[in-house]
Amino acid sequence: MSRRPGFVLEVDSSTPPTLFWNGEGFTRETLPEGSRVIYAPEPMKALDDPYGAIRHALLNPVGDRDPLPALLVAGMKLTICFDDISLPLPPMEAPDIRQMVIETVLDMAADAGVDDVMLIAALALHRRMTEAELRHALGDRVYDAFAPHGLLTQHDAEDPDNLIHLGQTESGEDIEINKRAATSDLLVYVNINLVAMDGGHKSVATGLASYKSLRHHHNPQTMRHSRSFMDAPASELHSSNWRMGRFIAEAGVKIFQIETTLNTDTFPSSFSFLQKREWEWNLRDRATYAATSRSLKGVPPRLARQIFHSIESPHAMTSVQAGEVEAVHAITTENVWKQQGVDVQGQSDILTMGLPYICPYNVNSIMNPILVACLGLGYFFNLYRGKPLVREGGVLILRHPTRPEFHPGHHPSYIDFYEQVLTQTVDPIAIHKQFEESFATDPWYIHLYRTGHAYHGVHPFYMWYWCAHALEHLGRVIIIGGDAKAVRRLGFSPASSLNDALEMASDVVGPSPTLTHLHAPPLMMADVH
Amino acid sequence: MSTLLFERSLPRFAAARIASSLGSGRGAGVGPLRLVEHDPPSLPGAGWVHVDPLLAGICGSDLSTLDGRSSRYFEDIVSFPFVPGHEVVGLLSADAVGADGSVLAAGTRVVLQPVLGCAARGIDPPCAACQSGHVGNCGFLAFGHIRPGLQTGFCADTGGGWSTTGLVAHSSQLFAVPEGFSDADAVTTEPVACAVHAVLGAGIRDGDVVAVLGAGTLGLTVTAALAHLAASGRCPPPRALLVGAKYTHQQRLAREFGATEALPADQLARAVRRHTHSLSFGGTTGETATLSGGADVVIDCVGSAASIGQSLSMVRPRGTVALVGMPGKVTIDLAPLWHREVRLCGAYAYGTEAVPGGAASPAPGARKKTVTKPAAKPLAKAAKVPTFTLAFEVVAAASTGRLVSATYPLERFEEAVAHAGAAGRRGAVKIAFDIRKGHTR
Numbered sequence: 014m015s016r017r018p019g020f021v022l023e024v025d026s027s028t029p030p031t032l033f034w035n036g037e038g039f040t041r042e043t044l045p046e047g048s049r050v051i052y053a054p055e056p057m058k059a060l061d062d063p064y065g066a067i068r069h070a071l072l073n074p075v076g077d078r079d080p081l082p083a084l085l086v087a088g089m090k091l092t093i094c095f096d097d098i099s100l101p102l103p104p105m106e107a108p109d110i111r112q113m114v115i116e117t118v119l120d121m122a123a124d125a126g127v128d129d130v131m132l133i134a135a136l137a138l139h140r141r142m143t144e145a146e147l148r149h150a151l152g153d154r155v156y157d158a159f160a161p162h163g164l165l166t167q168h169d170a171e172d173p174d175n176l177i178h179l180g181q182t183e184s185g186e187d188i189e190i191n192k193r194a195a196t197s198d199l200l201v202y203v204n205i206n207l208v209a210m211d212g213g214h215k216s217v218a219t220g221l222a223s224y225k226s227l228r229h230h231h232n233p234q235t236m237r238h239s240r241s242f243m244d245a246p247a248s249e250l251h252s253s254n255w256r257m258g259r260f261i262a263e264a265g266v267k268i269f270q271i272e273t274t275l276n277t278d279t280f281p282s283s284f285s286f287l288q289k290r291e292w293e294w295n296l297r298d299r300a301t302y303a304a305t306s307r308s309l310k311g312v313p314p315r316l317a318r319q320i321f322h323s324i325e326s327p328h329a330m331t332s333v334q335a336g337e338v339e340a341v342h343a344i345t346t347e348n349v350w351k352q353q354g355v356d357v358q359g360q361s362d363i364l365t366m367g368l369p370y371i372c373p374y375n376v377n378s379i380m381n382p383i384l385v386a387c388l389g390l391g392y393f394f395n396l397y398r399g400k401p402l403v404r405e406g407g408v409l410i411l412r413h414p415t416r417p418e419f420h421p422g423h424h425p426s427y428i429d430f431y432e433q434v435l436t437q438t439v440d441p442i443a444i445h446k447q448f449e450e451s452f453a454t455d456p457w458y459i460h461l462y463r464t465g466h467a468y469h470g471v472h473p474f475y476m477w478y479w480c481a482h483a484l485e486h487l488g489r490v491i492i493i494g495g496d497a498k499a500v501r502r503l504g505f506s507p508a509s510s511l512n513d514a515l516e517m518a519s520d521v522v523g524p525s526p527t528l529t530h531l532h533a534p535p536l537m538m539a540d541v542h
Numbered sequence: 543m544s545t546l547l548f549e550r551s552l553p554r555f556a557a558a559r560i561a562s563s564l565g566s567g568r569g570a571g572v573g574p575l576r577l578v579e580h581d582p583p584s585l586p587g588a589g590w591v592h593v594d595p596l597l598a599g600i601c602g603s604d605l606s607t608l609d610g611r612s613s614r615y616f617e618d619i620v621s622f623p624f625v626p627g628h629e630v631v632g633l634l635s636a637d638a639v640g641a642d643g644s645v646l647a648a649g650t651r652v653v654l655q656p657v658l659g660c661a662a663r664g665i666d667p668p669c670a671a672c673q674s675g676h677v678g679n680c681g682f683l684a685f686g687h688i689r690p691g692l693q694t695g696f697c698a699d700t701g702g703g704w705s706t707t708g709l710v711a712h713s714s715q716l717f718a719v720p721e722g723f724s725d726a727d728a729v730t731t732e733p734v735a736c737a738v739h740a741v742l743g744a745g746i747r748d749g750d751v752v753a754v755l756g757a758g759t760l761g762l763t764v765t766a767a768l769a770h771l772a773a774s775g776r777c778p779p780p781r782a783l784l785v786g787a788k789y790t791h792q793q794r795l796a797r798e799f800g801a802t803e804a805l806p807a808d809q810l811a812r813a814v815r816r817h818t819h820s821l822s823f824g825g826t827t828g829e830t831a832t833l834s835g836g837a838d839v840v841i842d843c844v845g846s847a848a849s850i851g852q853s854l855s856m857v858r859p860r861g862t863v864a865l866v867g868m869p870g871k872v873t874i875d876l877a878p879l880w881h882r883e884v885r886l887c888g889a890y891a892y893g894t895e896a897v898p899g900g901a902a903s904p905a906p907g908a909r910k911k912t913v914t915k916p917a918a919k920p921l922a923k924a925a926k927v928p929t930f931t932l933a934f935e936v937v938a939a940a941s942t943g944r945l946v947s948a949t950y951p952l953e954r955f956e957e958a959v960a961h962a963g964a965a966g967r968r969g970a971v972k973i974a975f976d977i978r979k980g981h982t983r
Contacts (some may be wrong), residue, residue, distance in 0.1 A: 428809075455819055457822055
């Protein structure tokens, strides 16, 4: 049976209640008749032979690149960089795609007699991965062969000895990236593309960059002019990364890009109802939903978090392409849209979404309020091409517990951002001007980033900037079921139920608003006409 | 004529101590404080005058006393029975001479500088501290022609503000209330004076990071005093004034009074760390424990073992911790004080202050806008000024009368004291007794 494309349902009296994610849990809401619900396309068929497909891609590169074996010669310096813990979401069942690709690359390097090989996790300003996380991403064989010898490292954006300033783009953007990667004879980048903005020149220009480089595009102005992040021609973030990427290529850094795409098979069979349309739930789905919801209600948040973060996704590879960055990424983007694209006609007054327990920056960690805002306003709001799902001046209604909880080891500067910055202003421009540099250069945050597992001091600012476009576009943001104090701290309005939220929204959009619900995850991207 | 009288009674002390374990101020009904009919105190001698209180505040030290938790150190400089109330605005019942030598007509509204120093005690020559204008440090508080008592409100001979029968005050204690001040403004002058003295004694230097721990009346008035004195060139301006405040209304007021940042008390050390770009060690992960650097000056307006410990953990090596909140018997680890050569100093009461330029020339009654950003005004030549004169300026600039959140008649003293004990939790700051005749509440 062929897979079904994405679907826009119009709610009527016979529509069963719609599933809303609610952090480490979920609930069902009865949406007003006439509301639209957008469902993700069903998963594309996985590649039958992933290792074979990877090998084929490496031997048949696209763009101006020779096959990988032809680029590998004894005595060369080879660096393999790979996406970090932020991808994919949830973490995938073993073997991870990175493991499959890197093992294949290493086999080819070994065949060519290359012995100066270094692996680098492209962290940018994210937290360092733990040994367990690295083993999961790379597999024990790769980890044990490289880590004990110091040949598996994680990009350190604050290590002056291992950064190189390549120059400035014509727009004055500094290019400062990982020295080992930039000075290698060949840089192989291994990517996992979860959404359309991943990959391409962003892999190296962002993943291996320093704050000095990143600040040129991770700022409120760039984010406000990225409409959306997923729509490359309309994204200033994309444009900036592309300018930088081309500069890096012209500076002589030879990159062999390997990109992969995933299907939307996001949750294991025990949670299969999460990616089904509610009216198609069978008896088992209903029973699982009821039992899971009931048991989660009695579980402390910490335990619920552990349960959810132990989920490993079955999502599988749908394509792999390798070669020159831009040629590769064009195919990747097309494949991502093929899997995730949904045609939607027109905007609505209200957009609703239930936010899950995970975003790129809290894998094995806590979804703090800033990340809640980022996931809702930064990521989900931007899952569009053309125009946003909600009209300008409309209302975004999120559902999430939004507890004022933070992982002190992973997000130390987030705590201070929440307590010391958001208490003074929620305006991204003011925050950028008044506070960013102080956090970005704070030696304690730098110390924790370099030696612990902390996100860089400036990272919460970036999360807030991700929201900048939505904050400018929306008339109001309401969070259902969130901690009222935390929700207000974010500058949003708390509501106790969907009905309350709709009543509050009516102050902004009138009494008979149109409503669209984004039924994600699984992820989708709306092509809004 | 009603008076709240505090008597020496061990069983009642014990009862108050037990009751206050349920919360500060909960022991007023069972403790040594009673509402009685009482004659006005007689004038101890020349230079004394009767004062009829209008408003009288309830202070943290009053609460400690009522809770049976104040230090035994005070036993010999207090005489029983006494009428509490040292934060007082009242009316002169007869002509008198003020502390500055001016003639004050009967009916003049005055605030009391309550310390009972050598002048009030008729001791001549006065002690060294009084001679140098530091009346708060008077060494003869147990001597002279009145019974022991460190302040009005703790002396059996003077009466206190919590009374409709009035109190007696010495001319050295009298300051005329500036025009334009409300009674609420005036009654905050005494705690503001404490704050002024604390700020000027803390050794703040230009560009320092100053942390204020606690944002009850003292913490807030310290914040207002520092902001005003820095803006008016009487104190070097700090680079950052960080205030740890438990409650949101306290945080809001601290910001309005000029705090660079006001945040929950448990976040203060993190803010200090961030503003001083210090590292943190001794804790796990990102939580602050001891800072590699820290604030140049920490002003502890709480005075508990926990707050002193917290102050020591966030002050820089060779920095200063000023204790403004009245501490009792506490157990703290002084190793960091020793190792980091921290200066721990007390800040009590008032007297005269040596400040550049002396007092401001405009009448203190003229209201000024609250200062939010201390400007770096060049410091002029120092001159001696009564602390209360500077306090009047701060009261006017910051409108500290708004700190008076509720007033009670004496008859409802149990409620008043309970409210004061739970002021922060109940969204209040300063609770006062309203003794104005015919005033409805």
